[in-house]
Amino acid sequence: MKAINTETQQAAQERQSQLTKPMGSLGRLEDLAIWFSGRTGNDTPKRLQAAICVFAADHGVAAEGVSAFPAEVTAQMVVNFINGGAAISVLARENNMSLSIVDVGVKSDYPTPNTSHGKLFRSPVCAGTANLRITAAMTEAQMNKAWQIGAGSAMHAVENNKNLIIGGEMGIANTTAAAALICALTGASPEDIVGLGTGIQAGAHAHKIQVVKDALIRAKSAGAVTAFDWLREVGGLEIAALAGFYTAAAEAGVPVLLDGFITTAAALVAVKANPAVGEWLLASHVSQEQGHRSALAALNLTPILDLGLRLGEASGAAIAFPIIQSALTLHREMATFAEAGVAAGAM
Structure with a gap:
């Protein structure tokens, strides 16, 4: 059985923290993106077929x-x-x-x-x-x-x-x-x-x-x-x-x-x-x-x-x-705070 890729999953988690939104504000959509990242081996999974x-x-x-x-x-x-x-x-x-x-x-x-x-x-x-x-x-x-x-x-x-x-x-x-x-x-x-x-x-x-x-x-x-x-x-x-x-x-x-x-x-x-x-x-x-x-x-x-x-x-x-x-598209295409020139919130 193929193992879950914990590295890409972690990278996806880090990306979620950098997107232009309060962390956790997309609820389970964030979890879904991270879940698929670990299983596709891609921290920004492509569209699903x-x-x-x-x-x-x-x-x-x-x-x-x-x-x-x-x-x-x-x-x-x-x-x-x-x-x-x-x-x-x-x-x-x-x-x-x-x-x-x-x-x-x-x-x-x-x-x-x-x-x-x-x-x-x-x-x-x-x-x-x-x-x-x-x-x-x-x-x-x-x-x-x-x-x-x-x-x-x-x-x-x-x-x-x-x-x-x-x-x-x-x-x-x-x-x-x-x-x-x-x-x-x-x-x-x-x-x-x-x-x-x-x-x-x-x-x-x-x-x-x-x-x-x-x-x-x-x-x-x-x-x-x-x-x-x-x-x-x-x-x-x-x-x-x-x-x-x-x-x-x-x-x-x-x-x-x-x-x-x-x-x-x-x-x-x-x-x-x-x-x-x-x-x-x-x-x-x-x-x-x-x-x-x-x-x-x-x-x-x-x-x-x-x-x-x-x-x-x-x-x-x-x-x-x-x-x-939609969860994957948001994860893949939203801008990060740095890309958008938006000040990040305090962690």
Whole structure:
């Protein structure tokens, strides 16, 4: 794993003290500039070129009625992404970010769209996971293949000179898998982590909590101990791909901007498997999903935004992106007191 460059980070800190503003007056924007300086090895980081990869897959646990939407929506949304009608499609265009949709296990068939507002990669490992309440979600081979697809997607972005990696997801019932993973990896109770997902009602919420409890008991009885064990038992194909995506980006020394609840669950898997990955993660926002704040705390991450979002797709990360870009531009282009001929304040 590439080490954080403490020299450029320190140089960025010193530059912040010389810019024409009271020290600390730009708040977290200053911290963001310093954070990126340490990870890019440049005390004045260049503009970010971001790559968004949205990983899509279905979940067998959808059969338990844990989502307000039918499983067919996963495939329908893949088409919507490529047609340019989804929120992340709009935000990617608005912010000039590349967008790739990677099918790692969509169950329903769907046509290849005639229009293209992003690149579609059909790499299904299988037709969705098994029902995690009653059996392991994936085999070890399926999990590893999904992980490698995610890692390959990250390396493709790096090879195309992208210097910020953003992962998104699409998969009906994936908040159930994510909640189970977060409970397993943090020790939190399902009551504290399981949320409303796509907008289920109170009765369905209680049922969803029970499904997660049953899955955790089953997986523990099956011998789940490590992060990989839990990922295989109660995770998802797109979650495995995201974990591989984040790990490969960190190993290549490229910063990662996390999105919401599901992507944070994937990041937990990656960090539990390799703690050094955590040094390369940045949290875009905290979502309205009940357990997201706890998951971020387990990663020692402070979100940039809190807007009550719960969409996923990498939408929260895309909304935070211009703020990060602004932080770096201010750091890079503001004049110092000496350059501007302005008297510096007393320290």
